[in-house]
Amino acid sequence: MKRRNFLERAAVTLVSLAGVAAAFSYLRQFFPRLAGEKKRIVLGDYRKFPVDTYTFLEGHNIFVYRDHEGIKAVSAVCTHLGCILEKSTDGFECPCHGSCFSDVGKVLSGPAPRNLSWYEVYRAADGKIVVNPSRTVGPGEKFNIS
Amino acid sequence: MENKGTPVNTGGVEAAAERKQRTGRITRNFFLHMHAPRVHIHAMKPSYTFGLGLITGFLFLIMLFTGVILMIYYTPSVESAYRSVKDIVYIVPGGRIIRNMHRWASQGMLIVVWLHLLRVFYTGSYLGNRSLNWVIGVVLMILILLSNFSGYLLPWDQLAYWAVTIGSNIAASARELTDLLGITVAFDPGGFLKKLLIGGETVGQPALSRFFAMHVIFLPLSMLVLMGVHFWRIRKDGGLSRPAVFAGEKGAENKLYAWPVLMWTELAILLGVVAVILFIALVADAPLLEEANPAFPENPAKSPWYFLGIQEMVSYSAFAGGLLVPLLYLVFLFSIPYRDREERYVGVWFSGAEGARVTGRSAVFALLLVIVQLFVMERFGWLRDWFPGISQWLVMLINPATITGLCFILVAEWIRRNHGSTRLAAMGLFTMSFVALVVFTVVGIWFRGPNWEFFWSVNQWPVQ
Numbered sequence: 001m002k003r004r005n006f007l008e009r010a011a012v013t014l015v016s017l018a019g020v021a022a023a024f025s026y027l028r029q030f031f032p033r034l035a036g037e038k039k040r041i042v043l044g045d046y047r048k049f050p051v052d053t054y055t056f057l058e059g060h061n062i063f064v065y066r067d068h069e070g071i072k073a074v075s076a077v078c079t080h081l082g083c084i085l086e087k088s089t090d091g092f093e094c095p096c097h098g099s100c101f102s103d104v105g106k107v108l109s110g111p112a113p114r115n116l117s118w119y120e121v122y123r124a125a126d127g128k129i130v131v132n133p134s135r136t137v138g139p140g141e142k143f144n145i146s
Numbered sequence: 147m148e149n150k151g152t153p154v155n156t157g158g159v160e161a162a163a164e165r166k167q168r169t170g171r172i173t174r175n176f177f178l179h180m181h182a183p184r185v186h187i188h189a190m191k192p193s194y195t196f197g198l199g200l201i202t203g204f205l206f207l208i209m210l211f212t213g214v215i216l217m218i219y220y221t222p223s224v225e226s227a228y229r230s231v232k233d234i235v236y237i238v239p240g241g242r243i244i245r246n247m248h249r250w251a252s253q254g255m256l257i258v259v260w261l262h263l264l265r266v267f268y269t270g271s272y273l274g275n276r277s278l279n280w281v282i283g284v285v286l287m288i289l290i291l292l293s294n295f296s297g298y299l300l301p302w303d304q305l306a307y308w309a310v311t312i313g314s315n316i317a318a319s320a321r322e323l324t325d326l327l328g329i330t331v332a333f334d335p336g337g338f339l340k341k342l343l344i345g346g347e348t349v350g351q352p353a354l355s356r357f358f359a360m361h362v363i364f365l366p367l368s369m370l371v372l373m374g375v376h377f378w379r380i381r382k383d384g385g386l387s388r389p390a391v392f393a394g395e396k397g398a399e400n401k402l403y404a405w406p407v408l409m410w411t412e413l414a415i416l417l418g419v420v421a422v423i424l425f426i427a428l429v430a431d432a433p434l435l436e437e438a439n440p441a442f443p444e445n446p447a448k449s450p451w452y453f454l455g456i457q458e459m460v461s462y463s464a465f466a467g468g469l470l471v472p473l474l475y476l477v478f479l480f481s482i483p484y485r486d487r488e489e490r491y492v493g494v495w496f497s498g499a500e501g502a503r504v505t506g507r508s509a510v511f512a513l514l515l516v517i518v519q520l521f522v523m524e525r526f527g528w529l530r531d532w533f534p535g536i537s538q539w540l541v542m543l544i545n546p547a548t549i550t551g552l553c554f555i556l557v558a559e560w561i562r563r564n565h566g567s568t569r570l571a572a573m574g575l576f577t578m579s580f581v582a583l584v585v586f587t588v589v590g591i592w593f594r595g596p597n598w599e600f601f602w603s604v605n606q607w608p609v610q
Contacts, residue, residue: 030345031338031341031342032341032345032346032352034341034346034347056441059440059441061440061441080315080460080464081311081312081315081316081319081460081464082311082312082314082315082348083308083311083312083443083447084440084441084442084443086445093597094597095443095444095445095446095447095596095597096308096312096443096445096446096447096598097460097461097598098461098597098598098599107530108530108534109527109530109531109534110461110530111460111461111462111463111464111467111541113322113325113463113464113465113538113541113542114325114538
């Protein structure tokens with residue numbers, strides 16, 4: 001290989017590499033770093049939730065259910081295309097494309113690909129009830145208050 | 147559009163000076179140079195092109211002019227976007243008309259660009275050296291759809307919020323497949339695409355900023371460049387397509403001067419387009435729903451009419467109806483000029499009588515196939531209603547969207563073998579998929595109500 005050829009090739013290779021690196025770092029800008037963990041939700045005193053009722057937590061898109069034994073939390077987001085579910089008489093229903101879920105969040109009909117997620121509920125050290133959306137529990141699993 | 151009263155080339159009678167002046171107008175001006183100095187008489191036939199491409203271009207100009215005004219009054223922030231749109235409607239002088247024109251021109255563009263696509267396809271104008279321009283045209287059509295999609299988030303009303311929530315989750319629906327394969331943790335193209343589109347998990351300020359940038363800079367600029375190439379290629383490819391009888395002819399007797407014959411016609415079309423859009427904008431207001439509420443979707447949450455065909459299909463399966471089938475359709479559109487090279491058909495509507503027959507039969511077949519499936523679905527339910535515990539694989543792979551697509555491919559292959567023509571097979575597949583798209587869209591617009599249930603008319607919707 002002649003010296004001139006070598007320099008030519010080296011230059012072309014380096015410029016291409018620099019171009020690829022620049023393109024990569026430019027395109028990288030379109031993908032922000034997002035926190036994977038979802039924030040915990042402090043419910044506070046459980047007694048403010050009416051008994052035997054699903055309460056919708058606005059801003060968190062979660063249903064909280066309380067009865068005399070305990071409290072449980074389920075995602076209110078349809079696993080199909082992300083609409084907010086409505087509570088039907090014996091389960092949940094999506095207004096957008098009609099997916100139906102049972103009262104433990106199992107898909108009954110419609111296009112939804114997954115069952116609903118139930119989230120961990122626990123009592124913090126200060127006695128307040130907390131929902132942790134980044135940890136799921138078994139379908140319909142309740143946190144015993146007593 | 148008639149060319150009444152415009153001088154027609156009388157061949158050799160005109161003085162050389164005048165000829166020079168007429169061609170000179172074209173060659174001396176950068177913008178007019180888009181046209182050849184002289185244009186073939188067939189290209190001027192109104193019943194051949196209907197001026198559809200040109201009308202799309204003019205509608206795009208209306209979009210640019212009205213868009214700039216909207217842009218200086220609009221604020222792309224979650225807190226004030228909705229109010230700024232209200233300001234445009236109620237406070238800016240003439241703002242309502244400008245917004246209406248922007249809205250109706252965008253919908254007009256969609257309709258006309260589809261008619262243009264149909265015209266180009268059925269006259270075989272993608273054949274021969276025009277294949278590249280066909281591909282550019284399909285890209286432009288996609289950009290127009292994306293412009294509409296990005297534009298309707300901006301008012302930040304209920305339609306905007308929920309349509310884009312659904313849209314971004316369709317982008318993420320590749321997860322339906324990766325979840326089934328159990329590889330989402332390692333390889334998540336759905337999440338990647340969603341993050342690129344809305345910059346987060348749910349639609350919020352990052353999504354609005356991205357859509358705004360896309361809508362006012364990236365997409366219009368790309369379209370402007372591609373339109374330039376699209377128009378330039380027409381000249382480069384030898385003018386508009388025409389039947390083989392005219393091919394290879396060199397004589398000047400079948401040509402007209404672009405100036406003034408063509409240009410006056412074009413100006414008249416421009417004025418007509420502006421007049422029509424202005425009229426519609428005066429009598430019909432662009433809708434604006436209540437401000438976006440992330441806690442309560444509308445019921446039914448319907449996207450704009452031109453996406454309701456896809457929304458109907460995602461109601462069977464998000465991945466199959468929202469990604470798989472539409473992507474296969476785009477692959478088909480892009481590949482048409484590379485799989486069918488039967489150039490003898492250029493410039494003939496439906497490639498003659500046999501082609502017209504195949505087109506008609508394909509349309510009827512597609513109509514029946516889709517309607518029968520929808521009937522079965524609404525009357526007897528579908529897989530999950532019959533077998534509640536059924537695997538998501540089957541829900542995803544066996545539904546009216548995928549069955550329809552598969553049947554169409556098989557029928558097209560059968561046409562190719564039976565008639566021995568790729569052109570006829572392409573026409574069959576194109577016709578069938580277009581008819582199916584129309585049927586799905588019509589069902590989505592008029593026959594779906596709350597919870598996406600089937601209703602014969604809006605009057606039957608339950609009162610809430």
